[in-house]
Amino acid sequence: MANILVSKHPIVQQKISELRHSDNTARQVRELTDSIARLLMYEVTQDLRLVSTTTETSPVGQYMGQRIETKQALVPVLRSGLAMLGAASDLLHDAEIRHLGLFREESTLAPVEYYNKLPKQCNVDECIILDPMIATGGTAEAAIQILHEWGAKAVKVVAICVSRKGIERLAAKYPSVRFFVGTIDEELNSKGIVVPGIGDCGDRLNNTK
Template sequence: MTEHLTVVNHPLVQHKLTIMRDKSTSTAGFRRLLREISLLLAYEVTRELDLTTTTIQTPMQEMVAPTLEGKKLALISILRAGNGLMDGILELIPAARVGFIGLYRDPETLQPVQYYSKVPNELDMRMTIVVDPMLATGNSSVAAIDLLKQAGAKNLRFLCLLASPEGVARMKEAHPDVPIVTAALDEGLDEHGYIVPGLGDAGDRMFGTK
């Protein structure tokens, strides 16, 4: 993953994303699809996890086999919508350490306001994956990664469901060392800072709120 942006164009990812975009998809369906798609995206974002070897005994013979090396990775959810992506990834990587950063977007300025932060220790020794379904203006993502770098994180990835060109550019400007993995790069933002064509507010659709 050498590029700043990776769009996962796997047919299953694209099919599930289309159903999620459809405004007639129920809250339960949206939530289930988000968990399923996050599993598929997790394969891509963890592609560069470090491996070492260990000696095991199979039913047939002893062998030297690959195993993950180093500290357990850290998953950081940008509240609240990030939790939907995180749940699916934890099914794949149940031993991951988990952190939360609470940010909301001021509706007037579109700037992020932090209200909560609790992250794992030893971030300098862990791959750290930040999850948020929507990379829109990029302001919240940049603020979250600023905070994580201050906490010591060095090996960072950003995982989202949808990204806008504006958000990708903002992230590349602020954090060119943080690769982005997404299911789709959409057309852009509307006057309210929402991704279009997008899928609406991911948190509202996931939790059934307005």
């Protein structure tokens, strides 16, 4: 599908392989997640709109430069999306940061919203959802729907590891949303877990069980 963009960068693929290691410490998981997110964000930001701006330089005069005009909101999905926020905000240091709290109910696998501090009116040109893992796609779908109802005209989703079933369902349902992913895993088991996947991101990042 045209709105699914899978990174072909060899460093991304190597780092995802390293992230899969079950014996990684929480610190290693955080560092790898951050590093992968930084590489993915370069692809996410390639289409940002630029405007010309005049800058005074010293001592030789003026310079006609470029400034990003697109106004973004970074939307990490709590809690694992926070691990990607540093990388995204380092590139887009003027972006707003808007958190969404969503978790997957264990028995039904349905997303449950527990935190939402979006302002009453949408005031950005595009929203970038940050979530390391997409399994069934329920949580990402809820985040997209919340942002669309808020009034976001453009939405991008950045994920490190996704299931084919989950990402293709999302891409078909939301053809205007662009999905930037590190890798697609083929299997989604009966418990809604991606196989081989990258484990429970929230627990691995925070050293919890």
